[in-house]
Amino acid sequence: VAQAPEHPGIGPDIAGLLARGAAVVVATRDERLRPEVTRGWGVAVAESGDGVRLCVEAALGSPTRENLVAGAPIAVSCSLPSTYRSAQMKGIVVAVEEPAAEDLERADAHHAAFAADALNVGIPSRLAPRFYDRPSLVAVSVTVADLFDQTPGPTAGARL
């Protein structure tokens, strides 16, 4: 059984996916192990390659907002609509904050790239904004412990 590397290293593949407008979804869970899924935007990879900071849709009072506390486990998947190239990061929440201006700028730019790519699979531009719940965003810093290939096919689930 392969062991998770101590620092998985978020390589150029995943950074490229994010830059090209990959759809990002985030899963957390509550104390009863009930998962909660939401969308994420504007993922920035730490220079060390072992962490990310992203904006997560988590309205006040929502289960995701309740689940997002320091030390909580989190899964972040990114998938490019036009190719289905996908990867998943698993890690631990380090901090949850109100988004700073640069967080929101990154999220806006990411959404614009996502909308452009989603056009390729028939999602019209006028509808793409509805995927983006900007007022509900919180900034979340994550230490990434594991990376997995999620592209559909025989390699799905393999550790990267």
Added chain:
Amino acid sequence: VTEPSIPLESILGCLQGVIPSPFATCSADGTPNVTYMSIVQYVDSERVALSRQFFRKSAMNLEENPNAQVLVVDPDTTEQYRLELHYLRTETDGPVFETMKGNLEAIASQTGMGADLFRLRGVDIHRVECCRRAGRVDPGVPARDPQRDVLRCLDEFQRRVATGGDYGEATRQALQGLEDLFGIRHAILLAADEDGDTLFGVAANGYPTSSAGAEVAVGVGVIGVAAARRQVITVPSLARSRVMRAAVQESEERRGGERGPSRGIPLPGLDDVQSVAAVPLVTHGALVGVLFLESDVPGRFGPHDERLLRVIGGHLAAVLSAFERDRHESVEEPAAPTASSRPAAAVAGAADPEAAIEVTYYQADDSVFADGEYVIKGVPGRILWKLLREHAADGRTAFTNRELRLDEWLGLPAGNDNLESRLVALRRRLEGSDWGIALQRVGRGRLALEVRRPLRLVEVPTRGPMRAAHADTADPA
């Protein structure tokens, strides 16, 4: 106050698989996992079925912890709904599994992928604990089209099809009715051949070119799989299927079994097709044909349409089959060549070869070519050759269905001969050309051949397996 759960019946548009659905599970040790599901399908008011194809981690988590959640998206409005799920079981047979498997097989076949790559390992049945709106709630969202009055439309569809006095008119009324009543603007009707291994185009609506005589093998592509499985196949998003195919191919690191271009008459198709459906026409367990529908709107056809399409297909199958049967029971006197049916043009060996059209018949596969252009093959090819040969011999223009049935050289089977559908395909194939040959239905069981250009007939003998069948035929050329 807790928001009430939204009935699944009101979000059926989300449960078609047009937009991938983020799906979250959690392992027993508390590690969440999130991936995308290809298909989240409505089962009943309390349950949904999720396809189990590639993702082992989700499957492992569900065994340990049945709690799950999926985010589904309405492809028309992009409204999102969050379904809280409780995993019940995985099914590897039964109607839900077979329906989903049939759809995946059809997509695999249509996109040229090996079925094993799209192999459905099972369907996970989940109880829906709660369904709520998710994401941004925008009051300005365009509403979905109000439900059409389906019963009224079906009633009108049946009435129209019933007014068609023959096979050809019934198919025309059916395709026009689909457009007028259900907004289905692109449709092709294919009939099954006697052996049940090939479908041939009979009628089409919404295309610039004719489908008449185009052939599709049973078992191949969306049309062929619908025929083989006797199952309505809907593909909500072909764009997604193409993307999925590319992703799996890349993952597989090998090339898929792409099909070469088909010979014969190509089936017409929309350039920017986004969604398709194939409806088998089955009556008394026998395959009569397939109704193929296309749309340039993603999500136009999906599981929510399947009941309606089954009813339409069942009715159409019964009507078309009755027209075929009716001709068996009819008694028609073979029409002798009449004085009025003088040759419309000179026959074999025409004096003016410049204006003549050369019609070539190949015994090997009963194919007919006009001035080198493929016309038709198989049974309709044989029928056309018989008519032209007799016209060349004595100028006949009047024929009957009965004599075609009794002609041993044509070799129509005694039972289901599909003669009506064959003649409709042949007639429409000739209509869409400038060969100067036309076939008209002039009454119940009667045909008129019209030849507007001099003919030069050439029969190419075969030395192959079909030689014996042609041993006694004279070469009229």
